[in-house]
Amino acid sequence: MDSINQWLKDNNISEVECLIPDMTGNARGKFVPAAKFFKEETRLPEAILLESVTGTYPDEFDDILGVTDSDMYLRPDPDAMRVVPWAKEPTAQIIHDCRTKDGELHPLSSRGVLQRVLALYEKEGWQPVVAPEVEFYLIKQTSDPDSPLEPPVGRSGRHEVMRRSYTIDAINEFEPLIEDMFTHCEMMKLDVDSLIDETGVAQMELNFLHGDALSLADQVFTFKRTLRETAMQHGVFATFMAKPMEQEPGSSMHIHQSIVDTKTGKNIFVDAQGEENDLFRHYIGGLQRFTMHAMPFYAPNVNSYRRFAKDIAAPINLNWGYDNRTAGIRVPESSAQAKRVENRFAGVDVNPYLALAATLASGYLGMKMAIEPSAPCDSSAYEEEIEVPRTLEHAARLLDECDELRNILGGDFVDAYVAVKALEYEEFNKVISSWEREHLLLNV
16 A cells, blocks of 8 residues: 555645446546545445446346445555546546455456456466457547447548558558557556557557556556547547447457466476477367357457358357467467467457456366367368357356356356346347338338
């Protein structure tokens, strides 16, 4: 606590944003004057950890949390303190852990779920190393949810109308916004690496440097908030929907992951000669075995499943392959020390804590259970059948049935997560779409 107090003084902080990630991965919390930050214990109702994306609660609320609507206790993480660059007054953002009255990690805290998975690796003497790739769209501001989304107008006075992957000029169309984004990222000490123009119109991808899983989850959580704010300052929206536009590809968050020995720092996926070993194969086997059950963490919203269609740059089955971007599990070309696996299933709409927890839990189970993978795919995986769930309801049922993930992530958490996702699916299912009215109203 002394280090936090000193940091607040050194940065002349007058207000503190006490933040936690909710189940969707969005920021919840409260403002606290810096002078009172340590004088009063910070609490929030634990009910916010069981709230759906629409602000409603599942019928199972009382069974999961009880009827008393109790508080949880927030504990600041000194490794997750950042200055908020857009605030008018000197303001700090500090990510907190959610604790029960007994001081334990709250079972419904998504940050706590990741910490529990990382503790399993620590017990084995292993440390995961991850590098997320975050895609997003810039779109024209609109307040009408029924109108199709459009790309914003760039500095040329025109909006992008064609796909121009890896085009520098397409990024330069939004140079003032991009410059502010990088400035804000630097001020918030986000370890961003590079920015590229992606396949969709006004779609981009920001890559993060590889590092500690909890730190990278914090950074992705912070980046989403940072980019949304920066974009609004420039009169546009930034969206992290998985599939915001019908004719454009979806947005993903590919996760590069490797494991190092905590004592030697060496990659455990290769042997002394630098060749792939059993742990490497079993890690891939674990991803193949448990991805179907973990899909609600990679595709957490009803819109997420619109990504999974053939030939639109999203995986549709459980194939893995070497440098094969049509496969959901890709092994990039690399040196032995950089041997890694890329999980391509996650959409950018994920809660980063849960997506990282799910992929690391799957790989961990694969290594502990010695699960052998299939033969690598050396052709287009799009030519094979779609295997992944096509709806949130189906994916949630698969998660509910998986005892192995329940044991690692926590049975109470899985019960809560499945209940919230079932509620969101039912709410969505009540909406009658324009497609139904157009094609069925007078034709059936």
